[in-house]
Amino acid sequence: MTMINCALIHALPPSDxxxxGRAEAASFVGASVGYFDKLVRAGIMPAPLPLPGVxxxxxxxxxxxxxxxxxxxxSQDFDNEWDRLVQ
Structure with missing residues (x-):
């Protein structure tokens, strides 16, 4: 009997x-993975969350x-700025 083991890597689309992960975070900020690592080490980008093993x-x-x-x-929130202008 053959068993197939399937698992979802991501059940939700990136927008949700x-x-x-590292590659997605790098892509999100518009950087290569290597450059993203440099930005994290320099403190320009945040460190990863303290989750065990990932x-x-x-x-x-x-x-x-x-x-x-x-x-x-x-303080530059556009909704608040609009509210301020129309009052």
Whole structure:
């Protein structure tokens, strides 16, 4: 009797996941894996989450790091800015 063992690597599409593996995190920030590793070592990109046995990066932490590099801050939230202008 032959048994087939199948497992889903990712049950959700990238847009619905909270964490990415190393290659996905690098792609998310627009860098090669090697360059992403350099950015992490330099503290420019966040370190992976402390999960046993795997390296995963929080998408929100990656977003915050990119926001910091581009000069975007939470105080520049477009919805809040619009609310302020129409009051």
């Amino acid at each position: 996941r909270r964490v990415f 390296k995963r990066w929080d998408v929100r932490a990656l977003d915050r790091a990119l926001d910091g590099l581009s000069g975007i801050s939470e």
